[in-house]
Amino acid sequence: MGRVGAARTPQRAANTQAAPRPERIVSLIPAVTEMIYAMGDGSRVAAVSSYDHFPADVDRLPRVGGLLDPSVERILAIKPDLVIVYATQKELIERLDRAGIPYFSYQHRALADIMTTIRAVGARIGSAARGEAVAAEMDRALAAIRARTADLPHPATLLVFERDPGSLRNVYASGGYGFLHDMLEIAGGRNVFGSMKQQAVQASTEMLLTSKAEVIVELRYGDSLKNTDIARELRAWDALSSIPAVRAHRVAALTGDEFVIPGPRVVEATLKLARVIHPDVAR
């Protein structure tokens, strides 16, 4: 969830000495792991990152570290013929280059980039047709959600993905750039911080009060909160009762890591978001 500034051209080529059909893929990116499984090529994944939890099959695979602490030694021991890395893992990329191991460099940005990435990954691992099929189906499903919400009023929506537990301190919300913002728009909401062209906006109490949000959606992931905990967490918003969403009791939590992993499950996540924003229409 880093801040990525202005949009750049997606840089996701890799070095050249690539095997046409890699059989031992190490994926350090949960989103790309999911993409490969969605194409039906999960059997070629040899190791994943410490943050990978989906699909359940990955639990049997060895772990080779995460975004900040990839273990080069463990990666080399897997003898991979393709490593999926995040674009900021410069040191790892250098070492893979030195070891002559092909890699695929990935960076998450807007929602449309997910489908682009799926097609690129498909082409890279020799499953271009299956990648194309997955991406096209996602395009179709997202367009269908957009069509269902297009003519409805778009309520001002605050999409919070991070804050301190038990209080409204250190609230981070989606700004007007990135896949969360795009998902929100497709789901029929108007992002209250849409004019700020950054992925993450740290919202002070004052910004929350002036946002005039009509719907507040909190994304919870990574921790196993019980329903009672979630209800208690949402009560923290009562302190800011002048926000229309709080007064109208339109503060909701959505749990699950599909909201923060920009992979194939964003369709499902967008649908859940649409159901919160338009409960009467979208079943």
Added chain:
Amino acid sequence: MAPIRTRLLLTLAGFSLLLAAALVAGPLIGSTHISLSRVFDRSIAFADNTDAQIFFVARLPRVLAAALVGASLAAAGVVFQALLRNPLATPDTLGVSSGAALGAMLAITFHVDVAFAGVASIPLASFAGSIGALGIVYALASARRRGLSTIVLLLAGVTMTAFFQALILFTQYLADFADTFRTVRWLMGTLDVGSFAPILAALPIVLIAFAMLATLPRSLDLISLGADAAAARGVNVLAAERLALAGASLATGAAVSLAGPVGFIGLVVPHLVRLVVGSDHRLVLPASALFGAAFLIGCDAVARTIWSSGELPVGIVTALIGGPFFLWLLVRK
């Protein structure tokens, strides 16, 4: 030179006026324009009055938090600098705020979930961490019968800080990604406390700490000249040093648990104030507390208005404003 009573009165009046001005101006400044007549319009229900909520929920608590934190850190800085006879001493020199940080890191990483009297688990854990650190320093200090050895205390403090930093890094290493992000954000400090409850929880601790420190100025004057000289003039050095240690550490712990570590105040404000009022602790201590409060309110006002899309962490502003200002004063004198 005028008698101490007159100077004390003048100093306190001047710095109180400054703080009063900051307290009045602070809540009027912000990223949005609010109408004061709407804020105090009783015909609108508070639940529906956005301007009133911005004033009373967003701004007033953070201005008061800034005052409390600024006063605590500045006073603690004065005391640590005198106690350790070291102009570089800060509220963190003895590891108290590192202990507080470790407490917060543990609460964030292991999802400690105990709220008490409206205070969330992270500030509670961080205050507990500062008390733990104080306990260790206090035990070290009490292990010697005679006064504290400044060198031993300093070395022990530096060691404890390094030790706590290692544990903080280890905790961050264990944390998952979202939690790591939270810990880093906590370490930047923020005054956006969102309600009066955390302030009311910290206030009694700060008041107790200030009551302890209020008995100390004469002793600190003598102790800062040397423990032997102080003892020769009838100061109960050990008692005074322990009181100073406990009071300054409590103030630091309360401040850090309220706002996270806000740097620079504890180092620079005492020096700034000494440049203005001289080195008499009867003047320096209260003046530093008052000026620290006003200074942090001002820095926070800058932090929350200078950036069009959000806010700067206030610790960045304290150092960016305080640093050059301090250097200018040094050169000018």
